[in-house]
Amino acid sequence: MDVLTKLHSKYGPAVEEALERYLAIDLAEDFREEVLYQIKTGGKRLRPLLTLAAAEAVSGRWQPALPAAAIVELIHNYSLIYDDIIDRGDVRRGLPTVRKAFGDNAAILIGIWYREAIEEAVLETPNPPLFAREVAKVIKAIDEGERLDILFEYGGRADPYFARARRREVGLGDYIQMVSLKTGVLIAAAAKWGVMSVASDANLAKAAWDFGMNAGISFQIIDDVLDIYGDFEKFGKEIGKDIKEHKRGNVVVAIALERLDQAKRERLLSILSREEVRDSDLREAVELIDAADARREAILLAERYRQAAEVELAKIPNNETLREILHYILTRQR
Numbered sequence: 001m002d003v004l005t006k007l008h009s010k011y012g013p014a015v016e017e018a019l020e021r022y023l024a025i026d027l028a029e030d031f032r033e034e035v036l037y038q039i040k041t042g043g044k045r046l047r048p049l050l051t052l053a054a055a056e057a058v059s060g061r062w063q064p065a066l067p068a069a070a071i072v073e074l075i076h077n078y079s080l081i082y083d084d085i086i087d088r089g090d091v092r093r094g095l096p097t098v099r100k101a102f103g104d105n106a107a108i109l110i111g112i113w114y115r116e117a118i119e120e121a122v123l124e125t126p127n128p129p130l131f132a133r134e135v136a137k138v139i140k141a142i143d144e145g146e147r148l149d150i151l152f153e154y155g156g157r158a159d160p161y162f163a164r165a166r167r168r169e170v171g172l173g174d175y176i177q178m179v180s181l182k183t184g185v186l187i188a189a190a191a192k193w194g195v196m197s198v199a200s201d202a203n204l205a206k207a208a209w210d211f212g213m214n215a216g217i218s219f220q221i222i223d224d225v226l227d228i229y230g231d232f233e234k235f236g237k238e239i240g241k242d243i244k245e246h247k248r249g250n251v252v253v254a255i256a257l258e259r260l261d262q263a264k265r266e267r268l269l270s271i272l273s274r275e276e277v278r279d280s281d282l283r284e285a286v287e288l289i290d291a292a293d294a295r296r297e298a299i300l301l302a303e304r305y306r307q308a309a310e311v312e313l314a315k316i317p318n319n320e321t322l323r324e325i326l327h328y329i330l331t332r333q334r
Helices: 003-024 029-040 045-061 065-086 098-102 102-122 126-149 161-167 170-196 200-228 251-259 264-275 279-291 294-313 320-331
Strands: none
Touching: 003 029, 003 045, 003 065, 003 102, 003 320, 029 065, 029 098, 029 102, 045 065, 045 102, 045 161, 045 170, 045 200, 045 320, 065 098, 065 102, 065 126, 065 170, 065 251, 102 126, 126 161, 126 170, 170 200, 170 251, 200 251, 200 279, 200 320, 251 264, 251 294, 264 279, 279 294, 294 320
């Protein structure tokens, strides 16, 4: 039994009840199915489980962190709803996305509802003004990460701003900055907010944040590898989606572009620039990425961030469950 299965059995029912409770406040009955659809599609619930595990590690109590756990999962799903609108995504978790199921206009309204449900949860945290500031900073960081992700694309956007501001060159450092914002901050917040819900120790909160940030970057690197090399049946995501979406902001693409010779680099960029990336193009892109040994390099990079997370983890007491979560992040099927 993996760590998430164990944590689901312990915390899962309370997390699901909290998510539905905050989303249901003032919700019209004839909009209920649509609003709850996103959280009903499932997901690993990694972030709220991390929040509750962090709270229990430092205090022996997890119940006071339940509002914070709901906040991190609502933020995560809120961002996914808008990611799918922006990227015109049709499939997530093996099911139609909110925009595919109900249309873009409904998805925008549902996203707004999630944002306000987050505020309902903030009111039940131990220190609402402090948590409100934390939430605002994290959502702004995720928004900036999404902006950078789009700027790193190699064509495919008609929006005047993104067409004008697109980055000419994108390196591995740019990638790390982007994923730190888009993914790292929310996993960092998940750990930190668990500690903040039960303790007022600034050093512990910082260690939890730094642990989560490094774990989050490792998590995203592995997720990027899975995007190119994973299995749809196992992960419920479209394999090679980042290539089809012209993204240079995928770790194996970023590494390949730095390591390939000029001719092969230009060939990969040519595929990324095409309005429609065919299956044959996708296969060629993967061959080019393989030629750069980018998959192996990405796994090594994920391992370096895991080691950095371990350093911070050592500062947190009773950290056995948190260490199991970190191990899970790195050793998911790849």
